[in-house]
Amino acid sequence: MFENLDALLLARIQFAFTVSFHFFFPAFSIGLASYLMVLEGLWLKTGKSVYLDLFKYWLKIFAIAFAMGVVSGIVMSYQFGTNWSVFSDKAGPVIGPLMAYEVLTAFFLEAGFLGVMLFGMNKVGKKLHFFATFMVALGTFVSAFWILSVNSWMQTPTGYEIGANGQFLPGPSWWDIVFNPSFPYRLVHTVMAAYLTTAFVVGAVGAWHLLKDRANPHARKMFSMAMWMAAIVTPAQIFAGDMHGLNTLEHQPAKVMAMEGHYQSHPEGAPLILFGIPDSEAKTVRYAIEIPKMSSLILKHDLDAPLAGLDTIPDDREPPVGMLFWSFRIMVGIGFAMLGIGLWSLWGRMRGKLYDMPWLHRAAVLMGPSGFAAVLAGWITTEVGRQPFVIYGLLRTADAASPLDAPAVAASLLAFIVVYFTVFGIGVWYVLKLMSKPPHAGEYGVKRGDVGPIRTAGITPGPTQNPGGEETLPTEAPGEKEPV
Amino acid sequence: MDLTVVWAFIIAFAVFAYVVMDGFDLGIGILFPTFKAGRERDRAMNSIAPVWDGNETWLVLGGGGLFAAFPLAYAVILPATYPLIIAMLLGLVFRGVAFEYRWRDPGHQKFWDMAFTGGSFVAALAQGMTLGALLQGIEVVDRSYAGSWWDWLTPYTLLTGLGTVAGYALLGSTWLIWKLDGEEQAHARKLAVRAAIATIVLMGAVSLYNVTLNAEYAAHWLTAPQIYWVAPVPLVTAIIAVSMVRAITRDRNSKPFWLAIALFFLGMSGLGVTIWPYVVPPGLTIWDAAAPERSQIFMLVGVAITMPLIIGYTAWAYWVFRGKVADEGYH
Numbered sequence: 001m002f003e004n005l006d007a008l009l010l011a012r013i014q015f016a017f018t019v020s021f022h023f024f025f026p027a028f029s030i031g032l033a034s035y036l037m038v039l040e041g042l043w044l045k046t047g048k049s050v051y052l053d054l055f056k057y058w059l060k061i062f063a064i065a066f067a068m069g070v071v072s073g074i075v076m077s078y079q080f081g082t083n084w085s086v087f088s089d090k091a092g093p094v095i096g097p098l099m100a101y102e103v104l105t106a107f108f109l110e111a112g113f114l115g116v117m118l119f120g121m122n123k124v125g126k127k128l129h130f131f132a133t134f135m136v137a138l139g140t141f142v143s144a145f146w147i148l149s150v151n152s153w154m155q156t157p158t159g160y161e162i163g164a165n166g167q168f169l170p171g172p173s174w175w176d177i178v179f180n181p182s183f184p185y186r187l188v189h190t191v192m193a194a195y196l197t198t199a200f201v202v203g204a205v206g207a208w209h210l211l212k213d214r215a216n217p218h219a220r221k222m223f224s225m226a227m228w229m230a231a232i233v234t235p236a237q238i239f240a241g242d243m244h245g246l247n248t249l250e251h252q253p254a255k256v257m258a259m260e261g262h263y264q265s266h267p268e269g270a271p272l273i274l275f276g277i278p279d280s281e282a283k284t285v286r287y288a289i290e291i292p293k294m295s296s297l298i299l300k301h302d303l304d305a306p307l308a309g310l311d312t313i314p315d316d317r318e319p320p321v322g323m324l325f326w327s328f329r330i331m332v333g334i335g336f337a338m339l340g341i342g343l344w345s346l347w348g349r350m351r352g353k354l355y356d357m358p359w360l361h362r363a364a365v366l367m368g369p370s371g372f373a374a375v376l377a378g379w380i381t382t383e384v385g386r387q388p389f390v391i392y393g394l395l396r397t398a399d400a401a402s403p404l405d406a407p408a409v410a411a412s413l414l415a416f417i418v419v420y421f422t423v424f425g426i427g428v429w430y431v432l433k434l435m436s437k438p439p440h441a442g443e444y445g446v447k448r449g450d451v452g453p454i455r456t457a458g459i460t461p462g463p464t465q466n467p468g469g470e471e472t473l474p475t476e477a478p479g480e481k482e483p484v
Numbered sequence: 485m486d487l488t489v490v491w492a493f494i495i496a497f498a499v500f501a502y503v504v505m506d507g508f509d510l511g512i513g514i515l516f517p518t519f520k521a522g523r524e525r526d527r528a529m530n531s532i533a534p535v536w537d538g539n540e541t542w543l544v545l546g547g548g549g550l551f552a553a554f555p556l557a558y559a560v561i562l563p564a565t566y567p568l569i570i571a572m573l574l575g576l577v578f579r580g581v582a583f584e585y586r587w588r589d590p591g592h593q594k595f596w597d598m599a600f601t602g603g604s605f606v607a608a609l610a611q612g613m614t615l616g617a618l619l620q621g622i623e624v625v626d627r628s629y630a631g632s633w634w635d636w637l638t639p640y641t642l643l644t645g646l647g648t649v650a651g652y653a654l655l656g657s658t659w660l661i662w663k664l665d666g667e668e669q670a671h672a673r674k675l676a677v678r679a680a681i682a683t684i685v686l687m688g689a690v691s692l693y694n695v696t697l698n699a700e701y702a703a704h705w706l707t708a709p710q711i712y713w714v715a716p717v718p719l720v721t722a723i724i725a726v727s728m729v730r731a732i733t734r735d736r737n738s739k740p741f742w743l744a745i746a747l748f749f750l751g752m753s754g755l756g757v758t759i760w761p762y763v764v765p766p767g768l769t770i771w772d773a774a775a776p777e778r779s780q781i782f783m784l785v786g787v788a789i790t791m792p793l794i795i796g797y798t799a800w801a802y803w804v805f806r807g808k809v810a811d812e813g814y815h
Contacts, residue, residue: 063584064584064585064588067537067580067581067583067584068581070537070540070580071576071577071579071580071581072577073544074540074543074544074573074576075573075577077544077547077548077551078547078562078569078573080551080558081547081551081558081559081561081562081563081569082562082563082566082569082570083563085558085559085560085562085563085628085629086559086628088551088555088558088559088562089555089556089558089559089627089628091555092551092552092555092556092558092559092775093555093775093776093778093779094779096548096551096552096553096555096558096775096779097552097775097779097782097783097786099548099551099552100545100548100549100551100552100553100783100786101783101786102548103541103544103545103548103549104545104786104787104790104791104794105786105790107541107544107545108538108541108545108790108794108797108798109797110537111537111538111540111541112538112541112794112797112798112801113797113801114534114537114538115533115534115535115537115538115801115804115805116534116801116804118533118534119533119534119805120534120804120805123804123805124804135797163776165627167555167776169776169778169779170776170778170779170782171778172778174778174782402559402562402563402566402629403563403628403629403630404563404566405633408566408567408633411567412566412567412570415570415574416574419574419577419578423577423578423581426585427581427584427585430584430585430588430589433588434588
């Protein structure tokens with residue numbers, strides 16, 4: 001299957017595959033943890049059971065998504081060493097500590113409080129349980145903070161020294177390393193992307209159940225909350241994305257040139273190429289639909305500002321244009337579609353018809369997975385855009401890999417592909433199965449085949465293998481009424 | 485104070501915490517097929533469901549900490565044991581999702597129980613073999629792994645792999661003695677006795693093998709004056725082993741588990757004596773592979789602040805779920 005590929009390319013495919021798959025889960029669980037915290041907080045504040053029901057409904061989904069995120073994340077923490085050992089040796093003194101901080105301040109926090117969040121509602125009391133939920137949500141955010149700092153340092157390295165043995169060493173200030181120039185922008189843009197991803201999933205589930213029963217108060221509540229997020233966060237995200245782009249123009253201009261499809265420099269104002277087909281051989285975008293001078297207006301806030309093109313960059317320092325050109329347009333396109341949904345919902349809300357607009361609901365269902373697509377396209381843009389470097393301008397990807405032979409990497413890549421598609425495919429199926437059930441009053445939380453009423457030691461259970469819990473009944477069908 | 489030594493002990497602590505804490509999770513996975521489908525399996529699973537994720541995090545600290553504190557060791561060991569690490573990671577994938585999936589899909593619960601066992605067994609075996617591959621020595625040239633594809637597969641690494649599987653089964657079964665009661669506890673006792681015997685035999689075999697691996701290891705154990713310092717290790721181990729087997733057959737609570745942990749502690753101390761001062765024998769000492777002082781200090785501040793908190797809330801999470809499983813019902 002992979003016999004014609006070299007070890008380096010295989011290692012790159014493996015990293016891209018495993019990290020893309022992995023990021024789907026945190027992109028969802030960062031937002032969902034915060035959503036759960038908001039739901040539980042509103043329940044504690046208002047005492048309205050609809051919030052508790054929604055909390056329990058989404059908690060079951062969170063448990064699966066989080067488990068998938070954990071197991072795919074551990075793969076990432078070891079893959080730096082297994083497949084990128086030269087990079088690990090050289091960059092370890094600088095980025096290793098940041099990743100250690102991620103483990104110490106985020107992973108333990110999430111994992112330590114997760115058990116109480118999932119199973120401890122009746123053991124610790126409401127307020128302490130809310131605290132546990134808060135800690136899990138905080139942990140997901142802190143985790144994003146550190147890992148995005150690492151990624152950003154690799155994009156815009158600052159605060160380092162080069163050691164005699166070729167290692168990157170920390171300079172006198174860790175602040176310069178952690179808060180490197182692209183980090184604040186990437187952090188804000190990524191965390192908002194995670195919130196939007198979750199909001200559109202929640203919105204789609206709400207809309208799906210509204211299409212079946214527009215009176216369902218639980219579906220109404222989650223749909224309304226999600227649409228507020230879409231309306232408020234999407235514009236903020238578009239603004240943050242624009243700021244991030246300007247930051248990239250300053251520090252990684254070649255990436256922006258490739259995103260824009262600017263093979264040539266434009267000394268008198270560059271056009272915005274909406275669509276077209278990049279041809280890197282001929283160094284031109286074919287069939288381009290352009291708005292004259294618009295790119296200069298967006299990037300320089302001046303119609304006539306000169307913009308350099310890839311002709312100013314040596315060929316061996318250029319990222320691949322075609323992939324960036326498309327991934328960037330997909331991300332931006334989805335962003336504006338999200339904005340459209342947000343505005344549509346505001347219009348409906350103003351008319352008091354938010355729950356009576358089946359076309360809005362259908363569109364929201366269709367947009368359910370859009371956040372994942374946008375997040376993936378965005379990461380492709382930023383990661384492919386820093387090629388051919390792994391530490392921008394300083395260490396080439398080609399010089400960073402482990403001394404492994406192609407068949408070894410091909411075998412592991414094949415194993416990852418098979419296992420990830422089956423295991424996570426099944427997990428996503430379980431999540432969809434949970435989502436297909438309408439949320440209702442008296443929702444169950446995460447039950448574990450409850451062994452029923454308290455039994456004293458030594459009494460053997462009856463003939464049923466899984467007494468009690470609704471989730472273990474084999475006859476269960478979507479929408480079936482559960483015992484309250 | 486030499487920060488490199490401090491960091492060697494911190495990493496050793498993380499590895500020990502991982503081995504003990506995820507060890508009993510993985511051990512339960514390894515023993516899972518011997519439990520009756522239904523109540524016994526459910527209770528065994530429920531006894532670790534709230535804590536396994538935190539336990540596994542110590543593996544990330546061990547790996548991430550090694551990356552941060554000894555980047556060269558991380559960059560050498562992982563390529564050298566590539567197939568083992570990949571197998572471990574994939575094993576942990578199956579093991580981890582099985583916790584959720586087996587409840588989601590009653591029609592395929594048996595399949596996910598098998599995945600739970602298979603994943604746990606592969607992960608444990610791969611971890612033990614990785615340890616063996618490290619102890620038997622890794623060839624390094626020019627800051628890079630220079631051995632061949634199959635260096636990690638030897639009779640010795642198979643021995644350390646099986647020893648780890650047995651040891652985890654011991655931890656898992658003694659944990660279940662603590663967390664279960666009735667006939668399920670009686671079953672756990674039976675399993676624990678067998679696992680204890682297997683662990684003690686394999687530990688002894690690995691220890692003897694270690695001394696023959698290279699002259700330097702032997703010198704750590706068999707020459708004066710060290711011999712006076714290290715001789716108590718095997719002696720105390722023997723005493724612990726005997727009292728552990730006695731406790732397994734009699735105690736109703738946590739004593740067998742704590743003694744199993746003590747056994748692991750002594751085993752790891754023994755490994756420390758053997759390998760010191762190398763992080764990647766036979767060539768790289770901890771000082772060769774250490775990160776610069778600035779990295780060490782920066783992380784040490786983090787460890788000093790967070791580690792007491794981590795231990796505190798982890799202990800609290802265990803406390804919340806204390807007692808025999810299902811005595812209070814699970815919701």
